[in-house]
Amino acid sequence: xxxxxxxxRAISVIAHVDHGKTTLSDRLLEYTGTVAPRDMVEQVLDxxxxxxxxxxxxxxxxxxMLYKADDGNTYQINLIDTPGHVDFSYEVSRALAACDGAxxxxxxxxxxxxxxxxxxxxxxxxxxxxIPVVNKIDLPQANPELVREEIEKVIGLPAESVIxxxxxxxxxxxxxxEAVVREVPAxxxxxxxxxxxxxxxxxxxxxxxxxxxxxxxxxxxxxxxxIQMMQTGKSFEVDEVGIFRPERTPVDDLSxxxxxxxxxxxxxxxxxxxxxxxxxxxxxxxxxxxxxRHVTPMVFAGLFPTDTEQYQQLKEALEKLQLNDAxxxxxxxxxxALGFGFRCGFLGLLHMEIVQERLEREFNLTLLxxxxxxxxxxxxxxxTEIPVDNPDKLPDPGEIEAISEPMVIATIVVPSTYVGNMxxxxxxxxxxxxxxxxxxxxxxxxxxxxxxxxxxxxxxxxLKSRSKGYASLDYELVGFEExxxxxxxxxxxxxxxxxxxxxxxxxxxxxxxxxxxxxxxxLIPRQLFEVPIQAAIGGKIVARETVPAMxxxxxxxxxxxxxxxxxxxxxxxxxxxxxxxxxxxxxxxQEAFMAVLSLD
Amino acid sequence: MERIHSLxxxxxxxxxxxxxxxFNAYAVLDGLIPPYVDALAxxxxxAADTLPIGPIDTVFIGGGTxxxxxxxxxxxxxxHVRCIGLAPNAEVTxxxxxxxxxxxxxxxxxxxxxxxxxxxxxSLRPDALRFLERLHSGADAITAIRRARAGGFAxxxxxxxxxxxGVELAGWMETLDAVLxxxxxxxxxxxxxxxxxxxxxxxxxxxxxxMPDADDQLEQYWAAVARLExxxxxxxxxxxxxxxxxxxxxxxxxWHYQPYVGCGAGAHSMFRSNDGSTERRWNVKGPHAYIKQAxxxxxxxxxxxxxSPERAAGEAAMIGVRLLDGTAAARDFPLQRTQLVQAGxxxxxxxxxxxxxxxxxxxxxxxxxxxx
Numbered sequence: 001x002x003x004x005x006x007x008x009r010a011i012s013v014i015a016h017v018d019h020g021k022t023t024l025s026d027r028l029l030e031y032t033g034t035v036a037p038r039d040m041v042e043q044v045l046d047x048x049x050x051x052x053x054x055x056x057x058x059x060x061x062x063x064x065m066l067y068k069a070d071d072g073n074t075y076q077i078n079l080i081d082t083p084g085h086v087d088f089s090y091e092v093s094r095a096l097a098a099c100d101g102a103x104x105x106x107x108x109x110x111x112x113x114x115x116x117x118x119x120x121x122x123x124x125x126x127x128x129x130x131i132p133v134v135n136k137i138d139l140p141q142a143n144p145e146l147v148r149e150e151i152e153k154v155i156g157l158p159a160e161s162v163i164x165x166x167x168x169x170x171x172x173x174x175x176x177x178e179a180v181v182r183e184v185p186a187x188x189x190x191x192x193x194x195x196x197x198x199x200x201x202x203x204x205x206x207x208x209x210x211x212x213x214x215x216x217x218x219x220x221x222x223x224x225x226x227i228q229m230m231q232t233g234k235s236f237e238v239d240e241v242g243i244f245r246p247e248r249t250p251v252d253d254l255s256x257x258x259x260x261x262x263x264x265x266x267x268x269x270x271x272x273x274x275x276x277x278x279x280x281x282x283x284x285x286x287x288x289x290x291x292x293r294h295v296t297p298m299v300f301a302g303l304f305p306t307d308t309e310q311y312q313q314l315k316e317a318l319e320k321l322q323l324n325d326a327x328x329x330x331x332x333x334x335x336x337a338l339g340f341g342f343r344c345g346f347l348g349l350l351h352m353e354i355v356q357e358r359l360e361r362e363f364n365l366t367l368l369x370x371x372x373x374x375x376x377x378x379x380x381x382x383x384t385e386i387p388v389d390n391p392d393k394l395p396d397p398g399e400i401e402a403i404s405e406p407m408v409i410a411t412i413v414v415p416s417t418y419v420g421n422m423x424x425x426x427x428x429x430x431x432x433x434x435x436x437x438x439x440x441x442x443x444x445x446x447x448x449x450x451x452x453x454x455x456x457x458x459x460x461x462x463l464k465s466r467s468k469g470y471a472s473l474d475y476e477l478v479g480f481e482e483x484x485x486x487x488x489x490x491x492x493x494x495x496x497x498x499x500x501x502x503x504x505x506x507x508x509x510x511x512x513x514x515x516x517x518x519x520x521x522x523l524i525p526r527q528l529f530e531v532p533i534q535a536a537i538g539g540k541i542v543a544r545e546t547v548p549a550m551x552x553x554x555x556x557x558x559x560x561x562x563x564x565x566x567x568x569x570x571x572x573x574x575x576x577x578x579x580x581x582x583x584x585x586x587x588x589x590q591e592a593f594m595a596v597l598s599l600d
Numbered sequence: 601m602e603r604i605h606s607l608x609x610x611x612x613x614x615x616x617x618x619x620x621x622x623f624n625a626y627a628v629l630d631g632l633i634p635p636y637v638d639a640l641a642x643x644x645x646x647a648a649d650t651l652p653i654g655p656i657d658t659v660f661i662g663g664g665t666x667x668x669x670x671x672x673x674x675x676x677x678x679x680h681v682r683c684i685g686l687a688p689n690a691e692v693t694x695x696x697x698x699x700x701x702x703x704x705x706x707x708x709x710x711x712x713x714x715x716x717x718x719x720x721x722x723s724l725r726p727d728a729l730r731f732l733e734r735l736h737s738g739a740d741a742i743t744a745i746r747r748a749r750a751g752g753f754a755x756x757x758x759x760x761x762x763x764x765x766g767v768e769l770a771g772w773m774e775t776l777d778a779v780l781x782x783x784x785x786x787x788x789x790x791x792x793x794x795x796x797x798x799x800x801x802x803x804x805x806x807x808x809x810x811m812p813d814a815d816d817q818l819e820q821y822w823a824a825v826a827r828l829e830x831x832x833x834x835x836x837x838x839x840x841x842x843x844x845x846x847x848x849x850x851x852x853x854x855w856h857y858q859p860y861v862g863c864g865a866g867a868h869s870m871f872r873s874n875d876g877s878t879e880r881r882w883n884v885k886g887p888h889a890y891i892k893q894a895x896x897x898x899x900x901x902x903x904x905x906x907x908s909p910e911r912a913a914g915e916a917a918m919i920g921v922r923l924l925d926g927t928a929a930a931r932d933f934p935l936q937r938t939q940l941v942q943a944g945x946x947x948x949x950x951x952x953x954x955x956x957x958x959x960x961x962x963x964x965x966x967x968x969x970x971x972x
Contacts, residue, residue, distance in 0.1 A: 255749035560854035
């Protein structure tokens with residue numbers, strides 16, 4: 001069924017985490033009859049189990065809805081659901097680039113938060129028409145009037161354009177759809193121009209290869225065409241094009257303004273990069289679409305199988321996962337303490353957590369992850385500069401001229417009561433104060449320039465706990481800066497454990513060492529013998545703690561009828577131990593390797 | 601299937617269920633005893649018909665409180681056992697609560713073929729007995745031992761508990777000495793263990809009761825070890841001592857991983873196939889359900905599991921190491937053995953291993969090493 005261009009719309013829903021973006025999308029699907037009520041499950045668009053369980057969106061999704069508006073016309077509305085987390089902000093920016101309008105969802109009790117602002121700025125950068133929606137107005141603590149005022153004062157959208165809604169109760173759904181067809185401009189592309197289609201996501205399908213999510217901006221895409229990816233230069237022949245209703249449905253063509261997918265025997269998502277431009281190899285577009293960025297990981301960590309036998313399985317699992325996750329990078333790593341594993345790069349902490357969880361769950365592996373670290377740039381005395389994404393690989397201090405670390409601009413939005421706490425925390429974390437603005441609704445927007453390393457070390461949790469959960473955070477990378485850093489080493493039972501090394505600010509190193517040793521003492525379970533834990537800087541011990549030996553573990557009474565129960569108990573204990581990594585003859589739990597993350 | 605020479609009979613009735621007890625035991629169900637005994641007899645007959653069982657070398661009538669049975673009821677059971685085939689020198693143990701040990705009962709038990717009496721003394725101290733919710737006094741327990749011995753039992757065991765809150769080392773040794781002075785042939789000393797499903801478990805969780813710490817418990821244990829050794833008892837299992845040659849043969853068979861049949865509510869059985877795999881079966885736990893099922897078909901099995909020869913070997917080693925004279929059960933685990941010897945938990949002699957002093961304190965850690 002083809003819709004004239006002037007009746008086509010492409011929109012996205014943007015919101016801070018938990019403001020109800022996905023629930024609103026569900027309601028739109030239901031209201032337009034795209035999904036029959038009997039097929040309706042919560043979070044229709046979140047396909048990974050993990051997404052449904054955690055209530056988050058990891059991959060972007062698209063769906064085509066048909067809506068008969070009050071003006072009598074039937075509109076084709078293409079909805080793109082975007083990931084809601086700062087780790088995936090580049091994916092969000094590409095999804096927005098594929099739209100002409102955006103529904104901005106703001107929680108009626110939470111008000112505007114850091115990611116609301118970040119999303120709005122991005123939407124405005126892409127010249128999107130924004131339709132503001134205050135959601136969850138049915139909750140007792142909702143204050144929709146105040147949030148509406150906030151939207152006008154902070155974002156500059158007229159208060160009268162704000163729609164009150166409750167996605168859970170289905171209030172406001174029709175008003176939103178009407179606003180979309182009325183306010184969002186129709187696409188302007190020319191179906192006869194050379195093909196320009198923007199890739200906003202890609203997914204690996206075991207049977208069909210890569211399914212590339214696109215919006216056609218100019219020209220027409222048909223099966224049988226030879227296409228070229230303008231950034232990577234790779235060419236493919238299109239097998240199938242189609243739309244999402246919400247399951248994949250093949251169509252004859254996708255023309256300017258339409259959103260859909262293409263399948264072209266692409267074997268790896270790397271060849272279908274988010275932000276790349278698809279063009280007709282025979283009739284190339286003059287230039288690729290702007291805004292492409294090569295996605296680079298920000299956070300690095302080692303992943304090791306707790307059972308060394310699982311190394312090969314881990315390797316294969318990473319290969320498979322990477323087919324569907326272009327942002328995941330990895331290379332083999334050998335740790336004296338943990339054996340053979342992989343150094344992996346992630347977009348952020350959530351991405352890291354998700355990858356580890358998927359590896360364990362979908363591939364049945366038991367993994368040990370080391371504490372995440374950023375990538376440092378180390379200038380050596382001989383003039384060369386090397387990247388270091390593993391604290392243990394930091395060269396000898398004698399060879400180092402200078403170390404630079406990645407910096408971010410962090411934006412915190414918080415009620416004014418907690419401004420003092422936020423500033424204190426940010427200063428502890430080597431933040432340089434940049435700006436502070438008071439906004440209506442008792443909201444303060446604070447910006448800091450600070451090292452990314454500090455952000456990934458428990459900053460967000462602290463931010464939340466020191467603001468009773470009210471603060472929200474967004475950050476963007478702004479470059480590298482020299483800093484006075486040293487390596488902190490940890491020795492367990494006299495042997496250095498490379499995977500516990502960390503790079504820290506010199507002025508805080510000794511204190512961090514002490515805290516780390518204390519923390520490890522509580523995390524390393526009692527062993528059959530006493531285990532000393534030491535922290536050292538440059539070979540000098542700065543802290544020592546001791547885990548006393550296990551005193552007693554014996555069942556007093558063991559009779560025949562009790563053997564099954566006793567064996568099961570011991571087997572369960574032993575199963576628990578599989579989560580421990582044997583380093584030398586000490587068994588260290590996963591949490592210990594994460595201890596460096598929360599030393600406050 | 602390997603031939604079975606050991607038989608366990610469970611009697612799940614008690615006058616009062618003590619707060620630390622997590623055995624399959626019930627109070628206030630005395631009315632069920634007669635049909636229960638009939639059902640048990642029925643299950644014994646069925647076992648004899650379906651399993652390669654006998655001649656029986658050891659019988660253990662445990663509970664619960666089997667001393668609550670009338671002499672007639674006990675006779676009924678031992679008659680059925682004799683039908684299966686009882687070896688001439690079989691060991692037949694009955695567990696008894698001190699309150700039930702009268703001269704008449706002692707005569708009756710001996711007459712029914714019981715030749716080993718295991719008396720639940722637990723402690724002689726009034727405060728400890730109150731804490732443990734025992735309904736007898738220390739004097740009752742001493743009297744019970746004397747009646748058993750005087751009435752003709754040549755093999756008497758006393759069960760004791762140490763590590764009872766409020767009982768210091770000296771108090772524990774007083775109880776131990778007084779019981780030894782009665783000339784028992786066998787002694788079991790168990791650390792009071794907190795099981796989560798019991799009322800004691802609840803009291804410990806809520807902070808109402810504080811258990812002694814590991815150092816205090818071990819102090820009482822090792823003091824008992826020394827005292828019993830000095831008194832000439834052989835320490836043959838972690839918590840068991842006996843006069844030479846009078847170790848409990850029924851328990852020894854289980855620790856040596858020999859098969860046995862268990863009859864009664866919640867009783868476990870263990871069978872061994874010729875390929876080395878092990879099967880365990882367990883009966884329904886509740887007396888009502890047991891009576892219903894066993895009196896009908898003679899079977900009351902609620903579940904079972906089969907262990908591969910490898911896992912069975914691990915289990916055999918796990919149990920075997922508890923025998924302090926050493927065990928050959930760990931011979932298939934050379935790597936684990938070396939590791940444990942190096943850790944100072946096992947000592948090796950002629951291919952057999954036995955727990956060291958530290959190994960006894962960490963026996964579960966040792967046992968777990970043999971499990972896959």
